[in-house]
Amino acid sequence: MADAVSPVRDVTPTAGGVMAPAGFQSAALHSGIKAAADVLDLVVIAADTIASAAALFTTNLVQAAPVIVSRNHLAASEGRARAIIVNSGCANACTGHRGITDAERMTAETAAALGATPDQVLVASTGVIGVNLKMEKVVPAIGTAVAALTPGRGHDVARAIMTTDLFPKEHAVTVHTARGAFTVGGTAKGAGMIEPNMATMLGFLTTDAQVAPAVLQRALKESARDTFNAITVDGDTSTNDCVFLLASGASGISIDEELYPALLDGLLTVSRELAVAIVRGGEGATKLVTVHVRGARTRDDAHRVAKTIANSPLVKTAIHGADPNWGRIVAAAGRAGVMFDVGRTTVHVGGVLVFENGLPHDQNAPLAAEHLKGTDVAIDVDLGGGGTDCTVWTCDLSAEYVRINGEYRT
Amino acid sequence: MADAVSPVRDVTPTAGGVMAPAGFQSAALHSGIKAAADVLDLVVIAADTIASAAALFTTNLVQAAPVIVSRNHLAASEGRARAIIVNSGCANACTGHRGITDAERMTAETAAALGATPDQVLVASTGVIGVNLKMEKVVPAIGTAVAALTPGRGHDVARAIMTTDLFPKEHAVTVHTARGAFTVGGTAKGAGMIEPNMATMLGFLTTDAQVAPAVLQRALKESARDTFNAITVDGDTSTNDCVFLLASGASGISIDEELYPALLDGLLTVSRELAVAIVRGGEGATKLVTVHVRGARTRDDAHRVAKTIANSPLVKTAIHGADPNWGRIVAAAGRAGVMFDVGRTTVHVGGVLVFENGLPHDQNAPLAAEHLKGTDVAIDVDLGGGGTDCTVWTCDLSAEYVRINGEYRT
Numbered sequence: 080m081a082d083a084v085s086p087v088r089d090v091t092p093t094a095g096g097v098m099a100p101a102g103f104q105s106a107a108l109h110s111g112i113k114a115a116a117d118v119l120d121l122v123v124i125a126a127d128t129i130a131s132a133a134a135l136f137t138t139n140l141v142q143a144a145p146v147i148v149s150r151n152h153l154a155a156s157e158g159r160a161r162a163i164i165v166n167s168g169c170a171n172a173c174t175g176h177r178g179i180t181d182a183e184r185m186t187a188e189t190a191a192a193l194g195a196t197p198d199q200v201l202v203a204s205t206g207v208i209g210v211n212l213k214m215e216k217v218v219p220a221i222g223t224a225v226a227a228l229t230p231g232r233g234h235d236v237a238r239a240i241m242t243t244d245l246f247p248k249e250h251a252v253t254v255h256t257a258r259g260a261f262t263v264g265g266t267a268k269g270a271g272m273i274e275p276n277m278a279t280m281l282g283f284l285t286t287d288a289q290v291a292p293a294v295l296q297r298a299l300k301e302s303a304r305d306t307f308n309a310i311t312v313d314g315d316t317s318t319n320d321c322v323f324l325l326a327s328g329a330s331g332i333s334i335d336e337e338l339y340p341a342l343l344d345g346l347l348t349v350s351r352e353l354a355v356a357i358v359r360g361g362e363g364a365t366k367l368v369t370v371h372v373r374g375a376r377t378r379d380d381a382h383r384v385a386k387t388i389a390n391s392p393l394v395k396t397a398i399h400g401a402d403p404n405w406g407r408i409v410a411a412a413g414r415a416g417v418m419f420d421v422g423r424t425t426v427h428v429g430g431v432l433v434f435e436n437g438l439p440h441d442q443n444a445p446l447a448a449e450h451l452k453g454t455d456v457a458i459d460v461d462l463g464g465g466g467t468d469c470t471v472w473t474c475d476l477s478a479e480y481v482r483i484n485g486e487y488r489t
Numbered sequence: 490m491a492d493a494v495s496p497v498r499d500v501t502p503t504a505g506g507v508m509a510p511a512g513f514q515s516a517a518l519h520s521g522i523k524a525a526a527d528v529l530d531l532v533v534i535a536a537d538t539i540a541s542a543a544a545l546f547t548t549n550l551v552q553a554a555p556v557i558v559s560r561n562h563l564a565a566s567e568g569r570a571r572a573i574i575v576n577s578g579c580a581n582a583c584t585g586h587r588g589i590t591d592a593e594r595m596t597a598e599t600a601a602a603l604g605a606t607p608d609q610v611l612v613a614s615t616g617v618i619g620v621n622l623k624m625e626k627v628v629p630a631i632g633t634a635v636a637a638l639t640p641g642r643g644h645d646v647a648r649a650i651m652t653t654d655l656f657p658k659e660h661a662v663t664v665h666t667a668r669g670a671f672t673v674g675g676t677a678k679g680a681g682m683i684e685p686n687m688a689t690m691l692g693f694l695t696t697d698a699q700v701a702p703a704v705l706q707r708a709l710k711e712s713a714r715d716t717f718n719a720i721t722v723d724g725d726t727s728t729n730d731c732v733f734l735l736a737s738g739a740s741g742i743s744i745d746e747e748l749y750p751a752l753l754d755g756l757l758t759v760s761r762e763l764a765v766a767i768v769r770g771g772e773g774a775t776k777l778v779t780v781h782v783r784g785a786r787t788r789d790d791a792h793r794v795a796k797t798i799a800n801s802p803l804v805k806t807a808i809h810g811a812d813p814n815w816g817r818i819v820a821a822a823g824r825a826g827v828m829f830d831v832g833r834t835t836v837h838v839g840g841v842l843v844f845e846n847g848l849p850h851d852q853n854a855p856l857a858a859e860h861l862k863g864t865d866v867a868i869d870v871d872l873g874g875g876g877t878d879c880t881v882w883t884c885d886l887s888a889e890y891v892r893i894n895g896e897y898r899t
Contacts, residue, residue, distance in 0.1 A: 139820060141823030172816070173816060173849060175848045392802070396890070396891050396894035399895045400895025405583075405619070406582070406583060406617075406618035409551050409583065410549060410551055413549040414548070414549045418550065419550065421551050438583060438619070439619040441619065476802075477891060480806070480891075481809065481886055481887060481888045482888060483806075484803055484807065485806045485807065485810025
């Protein structure tokens with residue numbers, strides 16, 4: 080296949096987060112799910128008219144009620160949605176039949192207020208597991224939120240979906256193409272139970288491009304593979320998490336095969352920004368670690384090795400302690416279940432060679448240790464066996480992670 | 490198959506650790522590999538005459554020199570060995586060709602002093618990776634050790650193989666059978682990089698039963714499956730680790746098919762004791778956690794679920810904080826890659842029901858939290874889908890683990 084001239088002229092950051100694209104409105108408020116007064120805990124994201132919709136859901140066998148309900152609605156509506164109703168503070172997971180009823184009720188109330196059908200509303204919840212939603216607070220709040228819908232308040236959405244997140248996460252870009260510009264925006268929340276395979280967090284993406292549902296789903300899946308599914312904080316996979324993508328079409332730019340790479344570019348840029356922000360804000364994280372594995376025979380091999388290194392407690396604690404411990408990196412690679420030649424493997428830490436020809440370069444350790452004292456750490460492993468590479472982002476493992484997770488609920 | 494009358498009359502603890510069985514001698518001394526004066530760092534375990542030998546080696550792709558050399562020797566000698574030479578303080582891993590030469594030299598020196606062939610000597614090393622052995626210290630020490638061989642000093646062996654271990658680990662039992670008694674003894678070291686699949690630690694087992702090499706290997710593999718390969722501290726798998734088993738035959742009790750269960754009983758008892766001690770002494774561990782999964786369709790299913798729970802940082806930190814967080818336990822089970830019905834799954838913490846029918850029993854949480862304040866914690870998960878079960882032992886994840894591993898080398 081000959082290289083086509085890229086339809087993408089430029090991808091530039093823009094303000095507004097998830098509300099940057101045209102054709103959407105939102106409202107965020109305090110419903111009372113969270114005890115603390117005035118803390119935002121309920122959000123409605125609504126398209127002005129029916130939008131194309133795509134979603135990726137947790138791969139955990141144990142799935143929260145909103146995940147089950149949203150998956151059903153997306154199938155019933157054949158990839159169309161009018162709105163997403165989201166709450167923080169309660170995950171509505173492990174809540175049995177009542178959980179399903181409550182999640183359905185949230186979509187029905189939102190739909191009624193908007194003049195849509197329940198199938199056209201998606202729902203997401205995040206927070207404590209095993210606790211029922213306070214529906215007497217939620218139901219009136221939904222009506223209030225829909226009545227308050229307004230454009231341009233993406234930052235409130237980003238704040239309202241936070242649980243133990245340290246900071247809101249949002250990003251938006253304008254994609255300039257030969258046929259005009261469209262916008263992609265998004266927000267996400269993370270913190271704990273972060274691990275690849277879409278089970279990782281809540282993410283809400285919007286675009287004003289005009290996209291058929293099947294194309295939208297393909298683009299979301301493709302962009303998530305190298306962004307949301309390439310991050311890990313602790314290897315744990317949540318019961319609730321999902322990424323939603325709505326396309327309003329309000330820009331008038333229609334995504335066909337020629338413009339598909341432009342859509343993908345926009346989604347990749349926004350998703351990567353959000354994914355990396357989730358890792359940077361990981362529980363107890365003090366460093367963002369970029370693990371880049373190259374020289375692999377297949378992408379799956381590269382991904383396995385990168386992920387095993389990124390999830391190794393010994394590697395993560397060594398990085399926390401600014402120890403360029405190539406031995407732990409090589410040992411983690413060696414147990415990833417991938418065949419490679421250790422004698423041809425090299426390891427760089429912050430661009431400094433620390434392992435080659437099966438032997439350490441300990442004379443470089445002080446320089447590598449200096450790099451590890453920073454907040455952005457690069458681990459590069461070349462397996463020396465092929466032309467495929469993969470990047471995974473993780474964070475260090477700190478005593479603070481233990482403190483947060485040993486004291487979260489009690 | 491009809492039940493046979495068990496040939497095992499009784500399995501009783503006995504003193505002496507790895508030197509409890511007849512037909513073995515040992516010597517442990519300070520060679521100078523470890524800097525601190527008078528700290529034991531070199532051991533010879535010798536059989537009085539040539540013994541049957543079996544071994545399990547790390548599954549890590551990256552294998553230390555002593556692992557490569559011992560595997561070759563065991564193959565060349567067709568499962569026979571006269572001695573094992575062990576050092577602590579230096580792992581002789583990632584040391585290239587020189588590492589292999591050094592490990593070969595250790596066996597050759599030991600063999601020469603004993604009047605055996607190098608193939609009849611096995612070698613193991615534990616300690617820092619990527620550093621060469623100080624052979625000028627090791628070689629003379631081997632001669633001194635062989636000259637000092639003596640029976641009954643198992644405790645010195647247990648101490649000499651320690652690295653960051655908090656306490657020595659040893660156990661021995663006498664197995665009384667219808668045809669007489671034999672003894673099984675052992676010692677092990679663990680601490681970090683502890684994870685199933687024989688990649689976990691150094692273990693040395695002895696017996697004075699008379700066993701053909703193939704039977705010995707089968708018994709070691711079978712007993713390790715439910716003991717050494719059923720523990721995890723941090724999910725990391727070392728480059729060095731192995732378990733050796735020597736059978737001297739000095740008891741005169743010959744292991745045939747009828748007595749095989751007796752041998753297995755003895756090995757299981759000693760290995761379980763050592764494996765659990767490794768977990769109890771895991772880096773930063775304050776609690777021993779026994780994860781028992783039942784109601785699985787296959788043993789592999791049960792093992793996957795138990796291991797995923799046992800390695801979950803969120804579960805381990807919750808236990809550390811005495812939080813009966815059934816949500817994290819169920820979520821970990823759900824991402825194990827095993828199909829089961831969450832609605833039929835129950836979770837008990839310390840015998841207290843905390844999850845059933847897809848719902849929590851939060852009224853029991855205070856009672857379960859009380860149990861978690863102890864040092865021995867039981868997590869029982871019934872998947873409700875079959876008759877197979879599996880036990881995995883792990884420890885909690887503490888801030889001390891992070892401290893130890895963030896500061897180990899620097």
